[in-house]
Amino acid sequence: MDQQQRARLVRAVAGAVIAAADHLTALDQAIGDGDHGVNMKRGCEAVLGDLDAITAKPLPDMLKAIGMALVMKVGGASGPLYGTLFLELGKALPGAPARGDVACAFASAIRGVMARGKSEPGQKTMLDVLVPTAAALAGGADGAALKAAAGDAAAATVPMQAIRGRASFLGPRSVGHMDPGAASSALMIKALVDALETPP
Numbered sequence: 001m002d003q004q005q006r007a008r009l010v011r012a013v014a015g016a017v018i019a020a021a022d023h024l025t026a027l028d029q030a031i032g033d034g035d036h037g038v039n040m041k042r043g044c045e046a047v048l049g050d051l052d053a054i055t056a057k058p059l060p061d062m063l064k065a066i067g068m069a070l071v072m073k074v075g076g077a078s079g080p081l082y083g084t085l086f087l088e089l090g091k092a093l094p095g096a097p098a099r100g101d102v103a104c105a106f107a108s109a110i111r112g113v114m115a116r117g118k119s120e121p122g123q124k125t126m127l128d129v130l131v132p133t134a135a136a137l138a139g140g141a142d143g144a145a146l147k148a149a150a151g152d153a154a155a156a157t158v159p160m161q162a163i164r165g166r167a168s169f170l171g172p173r174s175v176g177h178m179d180p181g182a183a184s185s186a187l188m189i190k191a192l193v194d195a196l197e198t199p200p
């Protein structure tokens with residue numbers, strides 16, 4: 001992957017988050033403090049603002065740089081968690097990964113998020129999208145199946161009661177709403193798959 005291709009992917013994913021900021025904020029207004037869209041938009045704008053320098057780096061270093069930017073700019077609970085995801089992806093991926101490398105790196109990055117968040121799937125968080133999507137990837141899913149797995153997993157957070165994060169303060173009142181971090185994870189995965197499958 002050359003710099004132009006890396007930049008296209010980063011622009012697609014960051015652009016999708018920025019475009020969905022109001023939606024993510026509305027989800028967080030229902031069961032949190034209403035800042036998830038604003039937080040993620042700030043982080044993605046920081047990445048786009050430094051796009052040339054970030055995408056000039058080889059893939060693993062680029063992912064680490066994105067992780068650092070997210071840790072520093074997103075804030076809230078999601079900043080350190082998404083920061084960890086990208087940092088660990090950068091640590092685990094070789095420069096020119098094969099599909100199997102991506103599946104392994106994704107799984108190991110998710111373990112980093114779980115350790116950082118002291119969380120696991122089933123608690124109505126981003127992990128409820130990341131874990132099933134990683135399982136689909138490891139199981140050989142194609143792009144369409146990956147997008148479906150992520151979208152279905154985000155929808156499946158609606159009936160869950162939150163056990164981690166701010167939404168857990170609501171107890172049973174967190175039921176009936178999609179988790180904002182699950183929504184942002186699903187939309188990043190969809191944007192990434194679309195960008196990978198669309199010819200430049």
Ligand code: ADP
Nearest residue numbers: 036076077078117119125126164165166180181
């Ligand atoms: P904050 O909750 O600090 O306002 P955000 O609104 O940006 O931060 O992010 C909230 C999202 O972060 C939640 O919807 C959830 O998906 C995710 N999250 C919160 N705590 C955890 C955790 N311990 N483990 C995994 N994900 C978490």
Ligand code: MG
Nearest residue numbers: 032033035036
């Ligand atoms: Mg919030």
